[in-house]
Amino acid sequence: MRYVTTRWFPALTLAVAVSVSSFSACDARAQAAEEDLPTNVILKDAGVQMLKLAVPRAEGDSAAAAVETLSKDMDVTGLFQVLDPQSFPAQLHSEGMAFSSALWTQVGAQAVVKMKASGGALEGKVFVVARGDTPSLTKSYRNADIRDSVHEFANDIVQSFTGRRGVFGSRIAFAMSGRGSHEIGAVDMDGGRMAVLTKMGSDSLLPAFSPGGAEVAFTSYARNNPDLWIVSAGGGRARRVSKQPGLNTGASWSPDGRAIALTLSHEGNSEIYKISSDDGRVLGRLTQSPAIDSSPSYSADGSQIAFVSNRQGSPQIFVMPASGGAAKRVTFQGKYNQTPRFSPRSDKPQIAFTGRDEKGAFDVFILDLKTNKIERVVAAGKGSNLDPTWSPDGRLLAYTSSRGGLFIYNPETRHEVQVWKGGASSPSWGPAPRR
Amino acid sequence: MARRDGIRRGSRRSFSGLLITAALHAAVFWAVKEAHSQPQGPLIVERNFVEAEMVKLGKPRDKFWLPKAHRDPPPPPPDAIKLSDNPDAKAAPVEAPKVNDPKTSKIVQNALKRAAAWDTMAVPPDDEGLATGHSAGTATEAKGDPYLAEVSGLLRQNYNLPAGVTVDQIPIPPVVRFTIGADGTLSNIKLDKSSTNPLVDDACVSAPQLTRKVPPPPGGKARKLAVECQK
Numbered sequence: 312m313r314y315v316t317t318r319w320f321p322a323l324t325l326a327v328a329v330s331v332s333s334f335s336a337c338d339a340r341a342q343a344a345e346e347d348l349p350t351n352v353i354l355k356d357a358g359v360q361m362l363k364l365a366v367p368r369a370e371g372d373s374a375a376a377a378v379e380t381l382s383k384d385m386d387v388t389g390l391f392q393v394l395d396p397q398s399f400p401a402q403l404h405s406e407g408m409a410f411s412s413a414l415w416t417q418v419g420a421q422a423v424v425k426m427k428a429s430g431g432a433l434e435g436k437v438f439v440v441a442r443g444d445t446p447s448l449t450k451s452y453r454n455a456d457i458r459d460s461v462h463e464f465a466n467d468i469v470q471s472f473t474g475r476r477g478v479f480g481s482r483i484a485f486a487m488s489g490r491g492s493h494e495i496g497a498v499d500m501d502g503g504r505m506a507v508l509t510k511m512g513s514d515s516l517l518p519a520f521s522p523g524g525a526e527v528a529f530t531s532y533a534r535n536n537p538d539l540w541i542v543s544a545g546g547g548r549a550r551r552v553s554k555q556p557g558l559n560t561g562a563s564w565s566p567d568g569r570a571i572a573l574t575l576s577h578e579g580n581s582e583i584y585k586i587s588s589d590d591g592r593v594l595g596r597l598t599q600s601p602a603i604d605s606s607p608s609y610s611a612d613g614s615q616i617a618f619v620s621n622r623q624g625s626p627q628i629f630v631m632p633a634s635g636g637a638a639k640r641v642t643f644q645g646k647y648n649q650t651p652r653f654s655p656r657s658d659k660p661q662i663a664f665t666g667r668d669e670k671g672a673f674d675v676f677i678l679d680l681k682t683n684k685i686e687r688v689v690a691a692g693k694g695s696n697l698d699p700t701w702s703p704d705g706r707l708l709a710y711t712s713s714r715g716g717l718f719i720y721n722p723e724t725r726h727e728v729q730v731w732k733g734g735a736s737s738p739s740w741g742p743a744p745r746r
Numbered sequence: 747m748a749r750r751d752g753i754r755r756g757s758r759r760s761f762s763g764l765l766i767t768a769a770l771h772a773a774v775f776w777a778v779k780e781a782h783s784q785p786q787g788p789l790i791v792e793r794n795f796v797e798a799e800m801v802k803l804g805k806p807r808d809k810f811w812l813p814k815a816h817r818d819p820p821p822p823p824p825d826a827i828k829l830s831d832n833p834d835a836k837a838a839p840v841e842a843p844k845v846n847d848p849k850t851s852k853i854v855q856n857a858l859k860r861a862a863a864w865d866t867m868a869v870p871p872d873d874e875g876l877a878t879g880h881s882a883g884t885a886t887e888a889k890g891d892p893y894l895a896e897v898s899g900l901l902r903q904n905y906n907l908p909a910g911v912t913v914d915q916i917p918i919p920p921v922v923r924f925t926i927g928a929d930g931t932l933s934n935i936k937l938d939k940s941s942t943n944p945l946v947d948d949a950c951v952s953a954p955q956l957t958r959k960v961p962p963p964p965g966g967k968a969r970k971l972a973v974e975c976q977k
Contacts, residue, residue: 352898352973353919354953360906362945390909421908421945441944472945473910706910724909 361392361724362421362472368396368404369426373457377428380458383501384465384479385424387728389707389721390472394420410438410446424468426461433460437468447471458503462744478703480744482544484508484518484527485717488734495529495542500702500709500719500740502730508546519562519571520544520741521588527739528552528562528571528588539573539591544741552591563607563616565633570594572607572616572633583607583618583635597635609633610653610660617641617651617662628664628678641678642666644685648676650698650737656705663688663699663708675699675710677722688720689727698736703743711735894971897926897960901973904956908945913977916941920950923972930962938972950975 366382368374385391399418408425415423420440427434437448448471452460462479469477484497487507495509495518508527509515515531528541531549537560539553553559557576564571568588575584583597583604598604602622609616617630620638625646631638642648647667654661660680667673673695675688689696694713701708708720717731717738843850845858921939924932932954940947953975963969
């Protein structure tokens with residue numbers, strides 16, 4: 312018996328072990344069947360939603376100006392849906408710089424901005440409601456004007472949510488239209504601090520900010536010829552840099568600021584030339600065509616120039632090397648495309664331009680040079696929209712409209728804001744402010 | 747005096763005129779009353795149709811536009827097939843030529859053989875795949891789970907990232923886990939893995955929260971699902 316037990320013990324042990332393990336496997340399989348946990352569902356191609364942002368009452372003697380400026384800034388970005396402060400209960404307005412995520416969830420806010428503004432000094436905090444009661448951004452600013460402090464804060468808010476700093480503090484120059492002569496004016500990108508830069512006493516048009524933002528080139532008929540002039544971005548006495556007989560129009564600065572591409576017609580036909588931005592010396596002729604070539608625009612890296620030509624019949628957008636040479640037509644839709652503007656983002660090669668639709672209305676279009684897809688910027692029926700210009704970060708577009716004034720548009724969220732209500736044409740967006 | 751006579755004559759005449767007028771009015775009123783007291787029948791208006799006559803004006807019309815005179819159809823040719831008058835009569839069978847039939851000509855036999863060979867080579871008709879199907883699937887072979895594809899499509903409609911968020915801001919794609927009830931209701935929605943960006947996590951969790959309900963799972967059994975949210 313002892314022999315038998317000893318002999319069969321390993322076999323019995325093995326049998327028990329096998330049966331136990333098989334029971335466990337069955338149990339695991341049964342549990343898996345109950346749980347049924349596939350993890351291979353992947354959501355892609357997300358839609359875009361503007362972030363719901365609350366800007367409640369601020370503290371301090373500059374509180375009202377700070378709230379007004381920041382609310383406008385956030386709206387202009389097209390990234391945020393600024394909630395109506397009148398919808399907030401009094402309890403939230405009187406919260407001060409403290410924050411309760413539970414209360415703000417009830418009003419539907421995803422993020423809340425708190426400010427304390429005294430004189431030109433600003434203390435700002437940003438709370439992400441989903442993150443709890445700890446601020447995701449806390450910063451202090453000190454400037455002569457509270458608007459400057461708020462713009463800096465707005466740029467930091469944009470950076471904290473998108474990873475790329477905002478461009479508040481940049482200015483937009485445009486040809487003023489209205490009664491009397493057309494001078495060159497400029498406003499902050501939120502439409503504030505309007506300034507008249509020129510006193511030419513004659514029609515001035517087509518301004519172009521220099522890459523550094525210190526100067527603005529423009530065309531003026533002050534000497535009875537459309538000559539190219541340059542004026543300081545702060546205004547003052549303009550200097551004439553190109554006075555070739557005939558056209559000296561449509562200036563576009565090279566990214567290094569040393570050269571200006573423009574249309575000259577002193578040789579009989581409108582062609583694109585490159586001149587020195589210092590003395591207007593002609594550095595080279597870039598187009599050789601019996602057709603009309605005009606409206607040059609440098610690409611972000613300065614290697615290419617987009618321009619308009621009717622060499623194939625109707626005015627269309629072409630792209631050529633910055634040194635001139637073979638031009639490639641890039642627009643094939645529509646019979647009238649003009650005022651091309653290369654995006655300042657070299658990682659996203661796009662050209663914004665004005666096109667005329669089949670009903671004769673002008674509108675702003677964006678051509679993606681990678682996919683050759685064209686997107687209409689503003690929905691049809693909103694008047695004629697003309698002369699787009701990119702923001703320095705390539706995220707926004709400014710243009711003028713037959714509705715009057717200057718508009719800023721975010722192509723990602725399709726959000727449009729009117730920032731300037733006066734008469735304006737051919738805007739040019741200056742560079743982002745230095746930090 | 748004359749004036750007084752005139753007045754007298756005038757008064758006499760006025761009185762008789764008044765009597766005549768009153769009598770006439772009375773007669774009219776009586777006639778109207780009588781007419782209204784009569785039972786009224788339907789108003790019948792006699793219609794006298796005008797008989798028009800065609801007249802010839804100007805240039806005679808082209809014969810092409812004039813109505814054609816009716817004529818009986820021409821008699822059938824003598825060798826025409828006579829149709830049966832019996833409505834229940836069966837149609838005459840039309841036999842297709844056969845390959846092995848000695849009556850079938852050599853050319854037709856060869857054509858039939860070629861057609862049979864082509865039939866064997868024919869590709870089966872390619873049906874349209876489902877719009878929600880797996881991209882790697884074909885008309886004959888399904889790939890992936892059509893139910894999960896449908897659920898994924900519904901979730902995507904409510905998957906919206908905050909504007910301005912770039913791919914580099916989602917280094918770790920968040921994962922949300924939830925239960926699909928037997929009736930398709932989504933419950934127990936929980937963030938399983940965070941992206942470290944609360945707004946991106948929020949967008950991922952919001953997708954099933956806003957979708958609320960999907961078609962019931964096949965088999966009618968509740969099942970759990972884990973969904974990874976990418977840009």
